[in-house]
Amino acid sequence: MIVEYMNGNVKVQLFADGTKIRTFTDNPNLIHPESIDIKITNNCDLGCAYCHEQSALNNNHADLSKLLEVIKDLPAGVELAIGGGNPLSHPDIVYLLEVLKSKGIISNITMNQQHLSVYGRIIKELINNDFIKGVGISIVNDDFTNIKQLKKISNNIVYHLIAGISDVNIIEKLIELGNAKILVLGYKKFGRGIEYYNQEVINNIRSWYMYIPRYFNRVLLSFDNLAIEQLNIRRFFTSIGWDRFYMGDDFTFTMYIDAVEQKYAPTSRSVDRVSFSDSTLLDYFQKNRKYYLVK
Amino acid sequence: MKLREYENRFSTGNIMGAIMYIEGKMSEPLALRMFSGEDVAWFTNKNTYPAGKIIMVRIDSNDLLDSEVTGFVAGLYPLMEGDVICLQDNVEEVVTRVKEGNGSPYPIVTKNGQYSWKDVLKVKKKGDVEKIVQVRQGVFETNSSSTHSISIEQVDSEYLLDVLMPNWSSDKNDGIEMNILRIDKNFGNLEFGWEYKRYYNMNDKIIYAYLYAIGSEVYKHKSKTEQIIKERVQMLEDLLLEHSGAISVQWYITNDCSKETDECSFGFIDHASLCRNNEIFLNKENLRSFLFNKKSYIEIDNDNDCKYCYDDVYA
Numbered sequence: 001m002i003v004e005y006m007n008g009n010v011k012v013q014l015f016a017d018g019t020k021i022r023t024f025t026d027n028p029n030l031i032h033p034e035s036i037d038i039k040i041t042n043n044c045d046l047g048c049a050y051c052h053e054q055s056a057l058n059n060n061h062a063d064l065s066k067l068l069e070v071i072k073d074l075p076a077g078v079e080l081a082i083g084g085g086n087p088l089s090h091p092d093i094v095y096l097l098e099v100l101k102s103k104g105i106i107s108n109i110t111m112n113q114q115h116l117s118v119y120g121r122i123i124k125e126l127i128n129n130d131f132i133k134g135v136g137i138s139i140v141n142d143d144f145t146n147i148k149q150l151k152k153i154s155n156n157i158v159y160h161l162i163a164g165i166s167d168v169n170i171i172e173k174l175i176e177l178g179n180a181k182i183l184v185l186g187y188k189k190f191g192r193g194i195e196y197y198n199q200e201v202i203n204n205i206r207s208w209y210m211y212i213p214r215y216f217n218r219v220l221l222s223f224d225n226l227a228i229e230q231l232n233i234r235r236f237f238t239s240i241g242w243d244r245f246y247m248g249d250d251f252t253f254t255m256y257i258d259a260v261e262q263k264y265a266p267t268s269r270s271v272d273r274v275s276f277s278d279s280t281l282l283d284y285f286q287k288n289r290k291y292y293l294v295k
Numbered sequence: 296m297k298l299r300e301y302e303n304r305f306s307t308g309n310i311m312g313a314i315m316y317i318e319g320k321m322s323e324p325l326a327l328r329m330f331s332g333e334d335v336a337w338f339t340n341k342n343t344y345p346a347g348k349i350i351m352v353r354i355d356s357n358d359l360l361d362s363e364v365t366g367f368v369a370g371l372y373p374l375m376e377g378d379v380i381c382l383q384d385n386v387e388e389v390v391t392r393v394k395e396g397n398g399s400p401y402p403i404v405t406k407n408g409q410y411s412w413k414d415v416l417k418v419k420k421k422g423d424v425e426k427i428v429q430v431r432q433g434v435f436e437t438n439s440s441s442t443h444s445i446s447i448e449q450v451d452s453e454y455l456l457d458v459l460m461p462n463w464s465s466d467k468n469d470g471i472e473m474n475i476l477r478i479d480k481n482f483g484n485l486e487f488g489w490e491y492k493r494y495y496n497m498n499d500k501i502i503y504a505y506l507y508a509i510g511s512e513v514y515k516h517k518s519k520t521e522q523i524i525k526e527r528v529q530m531l532e533d534l535l536l537e538h539s540g541a542i543s544v545q546w547y548i549t550n551d552c553s554k555e556t557d558e559c560s561f562g563f564i565d566h567a568s569l570c571r572n573n574e575i576f577l578n579k580e581n582l583r584s585f586l587f588n589k590k591s592y593i594e595i596d597n598d599n600d601c602k603y604c605y606d607d608v609y610a
Contacts, residue, residue, distance in 0.1 A: 018435035023428050035436040079436040108437045134435025158437045181434050183446075210474065210540035213458035220433050222446035233445060235538050238588060241454025247431055247444050254436075 003077040003104070007031055014077060014106065018134055018156055022247070033285050034253040035079035036071070037268060040064065040096070042260050044086040046112055050165055050196040052188035052269060055085040062259035064092045068099060070257070070281045076104025081136070083110035088119040097131035108134035110160065116146035127154050136160050136183065142173050151177065158183050163208040163227050164201040171215050180219045184212070186226025190269040205230055225250050226269075251290045257281075266290070317352075317362045325350065379419040382410065387419075456587035457497040459539040476539055478502065479547035485562030487595055494593040500586050503593050504531055504575060506550055506564050527576045534582055565595070 004013045008029040013021045022034075042059035044051070071080075080100065087093060087109055100107045109132050111119065116137070126132045127150075137147065138160045151157055159174050164187030174180045187205060189197050209231050215221055216236065223233050234242060247253065251266035258265065263273040264284045274284055315338075316324040325338035338350045378390045380403060388405040401409035431446045447454075459476075483498030487506070494500060508527035532544045547559045555561040575585040585591050 017433050018431070019433050020431040021428065022430075025427065037436075037438065081436045081438050106435065108435045110437050134437040136437025156435055158434050160438070183434070183438060185438065206540065216447075216455060216458065220446070220448040222431075222434055223444060224438055225444045228444055232537065236456050236458060238454055238456055241456075244428065244430055244454060245432075245445050245447055247429055247446075249444075 003106070005075060005077040007034060012077065014079075020247075022253075028253070030253065030289065031286070032074055032078060032282055033255045033289075035081060036074075036255055036257055037081045037083065038067070038257045038259055039084055039268070040067070040082055040087050040093070040259050041085035041090045043089050044084060044112075045089075046086070046114060048192075050162075050187075050193045050201075052191035052193040053085060054191040059085065060260050061090050061092075063262070064090070064096050064259070066262055066276060067257070067259040068096070070276050071105075073280070073282055074103075074105060077106065079106040079108060081108050081110060081134075083136075086115055087111065088115060088122055094122075094126070094131070097126060101129075101131050107132050108136065110136035110138065112138045113140050113147070116150070120146050120149065123150065124153060134158055138162075139166060139170065139174070142170060144173070144177055148177065151179070155179060157181065158222070160185060163187055163230055164197075164205045167204075168208045168211045171219065175215075175219050181222070182215075182219055183222040183224070184208070184227045184231070185224050186228075186230045188226065188269050225267075249290055251288075255285055255289070315362050380405070380410070381419070453590075455589075456583075457589055459497065459535065459587075474541045476535055476541035476544045477547065478505070478544065479558070480560035485548065485560055487562075487564040487593065489565045490595055492595045494595070495589065495591075497586060500591065500593060501531075501535065502548060502562060503564065504582065504586060505546060505548060506562050508576065509550055510564060530576060530579060530582060534579060534586065538583075538587065 001013055001015050004011070006012075008031045009026060010022055010024040010028045010030060012034060013023075015021075020034075039053060039062070041061040042053065042055050043057065043061060044055035044059070045057045047056060082093075082096075084090070088111055090096075097107050109123075109126070111123070116123070123132075123135060127135070134156045135150070135154060136158045137150075147157065158181045160183050161168075161170065162185045171180075171182060174182060187193065187197070187201060212221075212231060212233075213236060223231070228234065228246075237245070256265045256268050256270065257263070258268075258273065261273070262276040264276070264279065264281065265273040266288070274288075279287075315327050327336060327338055336352055338352055376390055376392060379387050380390060381387050388407055390403060391406055392404040394402040394404065401411050403410040432448045434446050478501065483496060483502045484494065485502060485506075487494075487503055494503065505528070508531055509524055535541070535544050548562045549555060549559050550561070550563055552561045575582055
């Protein structure tokens with residue numbers, strides 16, 4: 001176990017492979033989010049047609065000093081999922097991660113597979129220095145050369161696939177890499193994802209709906225809330241199973257920060273956002289988080 | 296006390312745990328476990344409630360009205376002072392009194408008001424401490440646009456339902472992939488006779504449910520038979536489509552041997568098993584559990600040498 005802490009009436013234990021065990025006896029009364037998704041830049045040179053963050057080349061980076069100020073009250077053990085844009089293009093990314101490590105914050109990062117050739121060396125250094133734990137890689141093709149290199153130094157690589165964009169059968173190839181961990185993301189009709197949404201996307205989501213059960217118990221599979229909804233993942237679980245493995249709706253234990261715009265939000269696709277200047281992070285979370293009713 | 300006074304509770308099945316005596320039907324009082332709202336009720340021996348063997352009894356509304364409530368069993372119901380009831384909109388209230396046996400349509404009293412049984416969504420018993428454990432398996436939170444909300448690797452059958460993976464018949468129609476769930480003699484067992492056997496296989500259970508739904512002997516009210524068959528087949532098909540992602544279900548099974556063809560096969564359920572298992576069609580969740588829960592099974596037996604010698608069990 002790498003960390004154990006109490007968050008209000010909830011005990012959280014986090015292990016070296018990323019396993020999290022949350023225990024509580026009544027409706028969770030949290031003091032702070034367990035994890036926060038943070039966008040630190042809008043800059044990205046890939047220009048994906050479906051990018052819900054509408055990232056583009058020469059877009060703005062976040063002022064990380066402002067970010068560090070608003071997250072200063074977070075205790076050790078909280079997880080941050082740092083993304084963008086291309087977060088590795090931020091000039092102060094290493095400084096940010098160094099500070100977070102010193103505070104005991106668990107930093108994870110998301111990047112695109114196509115950036116591995118350019119940023120692979122930096123990522124390796126970040127892993128070797130224990131600045132980051134989990135590395136999420138958005139898979140866009142089946143050339144896994146750089147991924148194989150990265151896997152030699154970390155067991156915490158998570159392949160991100162988007163239902164609606166990725167071919168569900170690519171999971172078969174990822175399994176061949178060994179020790180595959182896969183996160184299936186729902187298709188976000190947000191940002192450029194609104195205009196990109198078409199019949200091909202619909203058909204692709206449908207193929208995910210049908211074929212995803214092939215991979216149960218063959219590979220470590222994760223789903224975000226949007227994928228759970230779009231693929232009706234609940235249909236595969238017993239009530240006991242759902243209660244045990246469903247980690248909660250968005251904004252019950254988690255939240256989102258757009259550090260570029262300096263705003264808080266429930267999720268990255270939420271329209272309702274609150275400026276850093278109007279609230280502290282803890283106040284925002286405690287006053288607005290979604291109510292969670294114990295069954 | 297006559298059950299007429301409890302009619303509102305029967306309409307929702309919320310009277311679980313009432314000890315009843317049905318004149319002319321039972322030699323001793325039994326605990327009512329469930330009432331379907333149609334014409335079938337399930338009882339359990341009052342001494343072993345709630346874990347006791349379920350006894351299925353066909354009763355109609357007149358039987359119910361002639362029944363007598365002789366008491367309540369301890370356990371989930373009735374509510375006790377200090378229990379917490381969960382109402383709509385996440386409202387929780389502490390029970391201050393339960394008006395047992397007086398026939399009130401609002402038997403549950405809290406300091407804020409009075410409620411009927413159907414107002415209650417959940418009950419937390421006084422003194423219960425529910426420990427919730429939630430697990431994210433084997434991954435750090437790398438999702439920078441939302442969160443890992445389910446993360447599983449190797450999980451037990453206790454947690455995952457069976458997955459419907461039939462042989463898909465794919466076709467193209469205006470660029471949209473067509474997937475049809477074909478259920479025929481190759482899909483599973485067609486004959487549920489009077490041998491001694493258990494069927495855990497999902498495909499067998501699907502065929503069993505279909506044969507059960509279309510078995511006209513099942514239905515007491517002959518005038519409604521056609522409608523009930525239609526509703527149950529629809530419930531079954533809706534569930535199969537939702538679970539599999541197919542766009543239609545095609546049945547190549549008949550329970551009428553005169554309609555058997557090379558393509559459409561004859562299947563049957565022994566008469567001793569018909570009429571007795573409406574519980575699986577009580578609602579969609581019961582049917583889902585029966586079909587897809589790995590622990591649910593059909594137990595085939597016969598009525599030649601004992602009174603209650605078969606059971607269909609769903610987890």
